[in-house]
Amino acid sequence: MLKLSAVTKMFGLSTAVNSIDLEIGKGQIVGVIGRSGAGKSTLLRIINRLIDPSEGAIEFDGKTVSDLKGRELRLWRARCAMIFQQFNLVNRLDVLTNVLVGRVATNGTLPILFKQFSAAERTMAAKALDRLNLLPQALQRADTLSGGQQQRVAIARALVQMPDIVLADEPIASLDPHNARLVMEALKAINREDGITVICNLHTLDAARSYCDRIIGLAKGSIVFDGGPEGLTSDVLQRIYGEDGAAPIDESLTAGQFGRPAIGAGAGIASETNPVWA
Ligand SMILES: Nc1ncnc2c1ncn2[C@@H]1O[C@H](COP(=O)(O)OP(=O)(O)OP(=O)(O)O)[C@@H](O)[C@H]1O
Structure with a gap:
Protein backbone atom coordinates (compact mmCIF):
# COMPACT_ATOMS: atom_id res chain seq x y z
CA MET A 1 0.00 0.00 0.00
CA LEU A 2 1.28 3.42 -1.02
CA LYS A 3 0.07 6.17 1.30
CA LEU A 4 0.45 9.91 0.89
CA SER A 5 -0.50 12.08 3.85
CA ALA A 6 -1.02 15.83 3.42
CA VAL A 7 1.65 15.98 0.70
CA THR A 8 2.30 19.51 -0.53
CA LYS A 9 4.86 20.84 -3.00
CA MET A 10 5.56 24.55 -3.29
CA PHE A 11 7.70 26.10 -6.01
CA GLY A 12 8.46 29.49 -4.55
CA LEU A 13 5.10 30.97 -3.69
CA SER A 14 3.11 28.74 -6.05
CA THR A 15 1.52 25.48 -4.88
CA ARG A 45 8.02 12.75 -9.10
CA ILE A 46 7.28 13.24 -5.43
CA ILE A 47 6.31 9.57 -5.08
CA ASN A 48 9.57 8.50 -6.76
CA ARG A 49 11.46 11.15 -4.71
CA LEU A 50 12.85 12.86 -7.81
CA ILE A 51 11.29 15.87 -6.06
CA ASP A 52 11.04 16.20 -2.31
CA PRO A 53 7.70 17.31 -0.89
CA SER A 54 7.60 20.64 0.94
CA GLU A 55 5.32 19.06 3.53
CA GLY A 56 3.67 15.72 4.24
CA ALA A 57 4.73 12.08 4.31
CA ILE A 58 4.92 9.18 1.88
CA GLU A 59 4.72 5.62 3.17
CA PHE A 60 5.01 2.30 1.39
CA ASP A 61 3.88 -0.85 3.18
CA GLY A 62 3.99 1.03 6.48
CA LYS A 63 7.53 2.35 6.00
CA THR A 64 8.19 6.07 5.58
CA VAL A 65 9.96 6.71 2.29
CA SER A 66 9.82 10.51 2.29
CA ASP A 67 12.95 10.76 4.47
CA LEU A 68 15.11 8.02 2.86
CA LYS A 69 18.65 8.95 1.87
CA GLY A 70 21.66 7.38 0.07
CA ARG A 71 21.43 3.71 -0.83
CA GLU A 72 17.96 3.35 0.75
CA LEU A 73 16.67 6.15 -1.47
CA ARG A 74 18.27 4.55 -4.53
CA LEU A 75 16.55 1.26 -3.69
CA TRP A 76 13.21 3.05 -3.25
CA ARG A 77 13.63 4.59 -6.71
CA ALA A 78 14.24 1.09 -8.08
CA ARG A 79 11.02 -0.12 -6.42
CA CYS A 80 8.99 2.61 -8.11
CA ALA A 81 10.33 2.71 -11.67
CA MET A 82 9.58 5.75 -13.80
CA ILE A 83 8.63 5.88 -17.44
CA PHE A 84 8.78 9.26 -19.18
CA GLN A 85 7.07 10.77 -22.21
CA GLN A 86 10.41 11.07 -24.04
CA PHE A 87 11.50 7.46 -23.21
CA ASN A 88 14.88 8.59 -21.76
CA LEU A 89 16.92 5.86 -23.44
CA VAL A 90 20.63 6.23 -24.21
CA ASN A 91 20.52 6.52 -28.00
CA ARG A 92 24.05 5.29 -28.71
CA LEU A 93 23.64 2.12 -26.61
CA ASP A 94 21.99 -1.01 -27.87
CA VAL A 95 18.52 -1.95 -26.69
CA LEU A 96 19.70 -4.77 -24.38
CA THR A 97 22.17 -2.48 -22.59
CA ASN A 98 19.45 0.16 -22.22
CA VAL A 99 17.31 -2.43 -20.47
CA LEU A 100 20.25 -3.40 -18.24
CA VAL A 101 20.52 0.26 -17.19
CA GLY A 102 17.49 -0.60 -15.06
CA ARG A 103 19.89 -2.50 -12.79
CA VAL A 104 21.73 0.73 -11.83
CA ALA A 105 19.57 1.38 -8.83
CA THR A 106 20.46 -2.02 -7.42
CA ASN A 107 24.09 -2.35 -8.58
CA GLY A 108 25.35 1.25 -8.84
CA THR A 109 26.71 2.86 -12.00
CA LEU A 110 30.12 1.16 -12.35
CA PRO A 111 28.82 -2.06 -13.96
CA ILE A 112 27.01 0.07 -16.55
CA LEU A 113 30.16 2.07 -17.34
CA PHE A 114 32.10 -1.12 -17.97
CA LYS A 115 29.14 -3.05 -19.34
CA GLN A 116 29.65 -5.68 -16.65
CA PHE A 117 26.44 -7.58 -16.11
CA SER A 118 25.94 -11.08 -14.80
CA ALA A 119 24.56 -13.82 -16.99
CA ALA A 120 21.44 -13.81 -14.80
CA GLU A 121 20.93 -10.08 -15.44
CA ARG A 122 21.39 -10.48 -19.19
CA THR A 123 18.86 -13.31 -19.17
CA MET A 124 16.46 -11.16 -17.15
CA ALA A 125 16.82 -8.29 -19.64
CA ALA A 126 16.38 -10.60 -22.65
CA LYS A 127 13.24 -12.09 -21.07
CA ALA A 128 11.84 -8.62 -20.45
CA LEU A 129 12.47 -7.69 -24.09
CA ASP A 130 10.89 -10.94 -25.24
CA ARG A 131 7.74 -10.16 -23.21
CA LEU A 132 7.56 -6.81 -24.95
CA ASN A 133 8.06 -8.52 -28.33
CA LEU A 134 11.36 -6.71 -28.81
CA LEU A 135 13.93 -9.52 -28.60
CA PRO A 136 14.80 -9.29 -32.32
CA GLN A 137 15.81 -5.64 -31.75
CA ALA A 138 18.02 -6.41 -28.71
CA LEU A 139 21.33 -5.57 -30.41
CA GLN A 140 20.14 -2.53 -32.36
CA ARG A 141 21.02 1.00 -31.27
CA ALA A 142 18.11 2.46 -29.31
CA ASP A 143 17.70 5.38 -31.71
CA THR A 144 16.98 3.04 -34.63
CA LEU A 145 13.66 2.03 -33.01
CA SER A 146 10.29 3.72 -33.49
CA GLY A 147 8.90 5.82 -30.64
CA GLY A 148 6.48 3.09 -29.62
CA GLN A 149 9.26 0.50 -29.58
CA GLN A 150 11.47 2.84 -27.54
CA GLN A 151 8.73 3.30 -24.98
CA ARG A 152 8.37 -0.48 -24.71
CA VAL A 153 12.15 -0.72 -24.16
CA ALA A 154 11.61 1.77 -21.32
CA ILE A 155 8.97 -0.57 -19.90
CA ALA A 156 11.41 -3.51 -20.18
CA ARG A 157 14.02 -1.38 -18.37
CA ALA A 158 11.47 -0.72 -15.65
CA LEU A 159 10.72 -4.46 -15.39
CA VAL A 160 14.35 -5.41 -14.66
CA GLN A 161 14.22 -3.05 -11.68
CA MET A 162 11.73 -5.60 -10.30
CA PRO A 163 9.48 -2.73 -9.19
CA ASP A 164 6.45 -2.75 -6.93
CA ILE A 165 5.16 0.37 -8.66
CA VAL A 166 5.55 1.77 -12.18
CA LEU A 167 5.04 5.53 -12.45
CA ALA A 168 4.35 6.51 -16.06
CA ASP A 169 4.42 10.23 -16.82
CA GLU A 170 2.47 10.84 -20.04
CA PRO A 171 3.85 7.61 -21.58
CA ILE A 172 1.79 7.90 -24.76
CA ALA A 173 1.74 11.65 -25.31
CA SER A 174 4.39 11.48 -28.09
CA LEU A 175 2.98 8.40 -29.83
CA ASP A 176 0.55 7.79 -32.68
CA PRO A 177 -2.68 5.95 -31.76
CA HIS A 178 -1.40 2.53 -32.80
CA ASN A 179 1.79 2.74 -30.74
CA ALA A 180 -0.06 4.41 -27.88
CA ARG A 181 -2.32 1.40 -27.72
CA LEU A 182 0.64 -1.03 -27.73
CA VAL A 183 2.21 0.86 -24.83
CA MET A 184 -1.02 1.01 -22.81
CA GLU A 185 -1.55 -2.72 -23.43
CA ALA A 186 1.98 -3.41 -22.17
CA LEU A 187 1.35 -1.40 -19.00
CA LYS A 188 -1.95 -3.19 -18.47
CA ALA A 189 -0.26 -6.58 -18.97
CA ILE A 190 2.51 -5.97 -16.43
CA ASN A 191 -0.17 -4.79 -14.04
CA ARG A 192 -2.40 -7.84 -14.52
CA GLU A 193 0.29 -10.50 -14.91
CA ASP A 194 2.91 -9.30 -12.40
CA GLY A 195 0.66 -7.46 -9.93
CA ILE A 196 2.73 -4.30 -10.39
CA THR A 197 0.87 -1.17 -9.31
CA VAL A 198 0.73 1.28 -12.23
CA ILE A 199 0.14 4.99 -11.78
CA CYS A 200 -0.10 6.74 -15.10
CA ASN A 201 -0.52 10.42 -16.01
CA LEU A 202 -2.70 10.66 -19.09
CA HIS A 203 -3.78 13.48 -21.35
CA THR A 204 -6.58 11.62 -23.06
CA LEU A 205 -9.73 10.72 -21.21
CA ASP A 206 -10.49 7.68 -23.28
CA ALA A 207 -7.08 6.14 -22.47
CA ALA A 208 -7.86 6.60 -18.78
CA ARG A 209 -11.35 5.17 -19.23
CA SER A 210 -10.17 2.18 -21.27
CA TYR A 211 -7.21 1.07 -19.18
CA CYS A 212 -7.55 2.30 -15.60
CA ASP A 213 -9.49 0.78 -12.71
CA ARG A 214 -9.32 4.02 -10.82
CA ILE A 215 -9.01 7.60 -11.96
CA ILE A 216 -7.73 10.53 -9.95
CA GLY A 217 -8.66 13.99 -11.19
CA LEU A 218 -6.34 16.82 -10.23
CA ALA A 219 -7.13 20.53 -10.45
CA LYS A 220 -4.77 23.21 -9.20
CA GLY A 221 -2.78 20.64 -7.23
CA SER A 222 -5.78 19.18 -5.37
CA ILE A 223 -7.69 15.93 -5.87
CA VAL A 224 -11.15 16.83 -7.16
CA PHE A 225 -12.18 13.31 -8.23
CA ASP A 226 -11.19 9.82 -7.12
CA GLY A 227 -13.22 6.92 -8.46
CA GLY A 228 -13.92 4.49 -11.28
CA PRO A 229 -14.20 5.50 -14.94
CA GLU A 230 -17.99 5.35 -14.69
CA GLY A 231 -17.90 8.29 -12.27
CA LEU A 232 -16.51 10.68 -14.90
CA THR A 233 -19.78 12.53 -15.49
CA SER A 234 -19.88 15.88 -17.27
CA ASP A 235 -20.09 17.66 -13.91
CA VAL A 236 -16.96 15.85 -12.73
CA LEU A 237 -15.16 16.63 -15.99
CA GLN A 238 -16.07 20.28 -15.56
CA ARG A 239 -14.52 20.16 -12.09
CA ILE A 240 -11.33 18.57 -13.42
CA TYR A 241 -10.86 20.40 -16.70
CA GLY A 242 -13.19 23.40 -16.51
CA GLU A 243 -12.21 26.97 -15.89
CA ASP A 244 -14.33 29.11 -13.60
CA GLY A 245 -17.03 30.75 -15.72
CA ALA A 246 -15.87 29.04 -18.95
CA ALA A 247 -18.01 27.09 -21.43
CA PRO A 248 -18.75 23.38 -20.68
CA ILE A 249 -16.02 20.90 -21.52
CA ASP A 250 -16.01 19.50 -25.05
CA GLU A 251 -15.06 15.91 -24.29
CA SER A 252 -14.06 15.19 -27.90
CA LEU A 253 -11.03 17.42 -27.33
CA THR A 254 -9.64 15.12 -24.66
CA ALA A 255 -10.52 11.84 -26.37
CA GLY A 256 -9.95 10.17 -29.67
CA GLN A 257 -7.76 7.10 -29.82
CA PHE A 258 -9.08 4.40 -27.53
CA GLY A 259 -12.61 3.77 -28.73
CA ARG A 260 -12.43 0.09 -27.92
CA PRO A 261 -13.05 -1.50 -24.56
CA ALA A 262 -10.33 -2.29 -22.05
CA ILE A 263 -8.56 -5.62 -22.31
CA GLY A 264 -9.06 -8.01 -19.45
CA ALA A 265 -6.56 -10.05 -17.48
CA GLY A 266 -4.27 -12.43 -19.25
CA ALA A 267 -4.55 -10.80 -22.65
CA GLY A 268 -0.76 -10.73 -22.95
CA ILE A 269 1.41 -7.97 -24.26
CA ALA A 270 0.54 -6.64 -27.67
CA SER A 271 2.96 -6.19 -30.51
CA GLU A 272 2.75 -5.02 -34.09
CA THR A 273 2.04 -8.62 -35.05
CA ASN A 274 -0.03 -9.56 -32.00
CA PRO A 275 -2.63 -6.83 -31.55
CA VAL A 276 -4.41 -8.35 -28.56
CA TRP A 277 -7.11 -5.65 -28.55
CA ALA A 278 -8.38 -6.77 -31.98
N1 LIG B 1 10.77 22.81 -11.23
C1 LIG B 1 9.75 23.68 -11.17
N2 LIG B 1 9.95 24.97 -10.80
C2 LIG B 1 8.92 25.83 -10.72
N3 LIG B 1 7.64 25.51 -10.97
C3 LIG B 1 7.38 24.26 -11.35
C4 LIG B 1 8.43 23.27 -11.46
N4 LIG B 1 7.87 22.10 -11.85
C5 LIG B 1 6.54 22.34 -11.97
N5 LIG B 1 6.25 23.64 -11.67
C6 LIG B 1 4.92 24.24 -11.68
O1 LIG B 1 4.08 23.41 -10.89
C7 LIG B 1 2.78 23.34 -11.47
C8 LIG B 1 2.43 21.89 -11.74
O2 LIG B 1 3.28 21.42 -12.79
P1 LIG B 1 3.24 19.92 -13.33
O3 LIG B 1 4.29 19.79 -14.35
O4 LIG B 1 3.24 19.01 -12.17
O5 LIG B 1 1.79 19.88 -14.00
P2 LIG B 1 1.18 18.79 -14.99
O6 LIG B 1 -0.23 18.59 -14.56
O7 LIG B 1 2.06 17.61 -15.04
O8 LIG B 1 1.22 19.57 -16.37
P3 LIG B 1 1.47 18.98 -17.86
O9 LIG B 1 0.29 18.12 -18.19
O10 LIG B 1 1.55 20.21 -18.71
O11 LIG B 1 2.77 18.23 -17.83
C9 LIG B 1 2.81 24.21 -12.73
O12 LIG B 1 2.32 25.49 -12.39
C10 LIG B 1 4.28 24.26 -13.07
O13 LIG B 1 4.60 25.46 -13.73
Missing part, protein backbone atom coordinates in the same frame (compact mmCIF):
# COMPACT_ATOMS: atom_id res chain seq x y z
CA ALA A 16 1.98 22.66 -7.42
CA VAL A 17 0.56 19.91 -5.17
CA ASN A 18 -1.80 20.89 -2.41
CA SER A 19 -2.16 18.74 0.72
CA ILE A 20 -2.86 15.45 -1.04
CA ASP A 21 -4.07 12.44 0.93
CA LEU A 22 -4.05 9.27 -1.12
CA GLU A 23 -3.95 5.52 -0.61
CA ILE A 24 -3.19 3.20 -3.52
CA GLY A 25 -3.42 -0.53 -2.91
CA LYS A 26 -1.13 -3.12 -4.46
CA GLY A 27 -1.99 -4.09 -8.02
CA GLN A 28 -4.17 -1.14 -8.92
CA ILE A 29 -3.86 0.61 -12.28
CA VAL A 30 -4.55 4.26 -11.65
CA GLY A 31 -4.88 7.08 -14.18
CA VAL A 32 -4.11 10.63 -13.14
CA ILE A 33 -5.84 13.26 -15.27
CA GLY A 34 -6.08 17.03 -15.20
CA ARG A 35 -5.30 20.17 -17.11
CA SER A 36 -1.77 21.15 -17.99
CA GLY A 37 -0.17 22.51 -14.83
CA ALA A 38 -2.59 20.66 -12.52
CA GLY A 39 0.33 18.97 -10.75
CA LYS A 40 0.31 15.49 -12.31
CA SER A 41 4.05 15.25 -13.06
CA THR A 42 4.97 16.79 -9.75
CA LEU A 43 2.84 14.22 -7.93
CA LEU A 44 4.56 11.29 -9.67
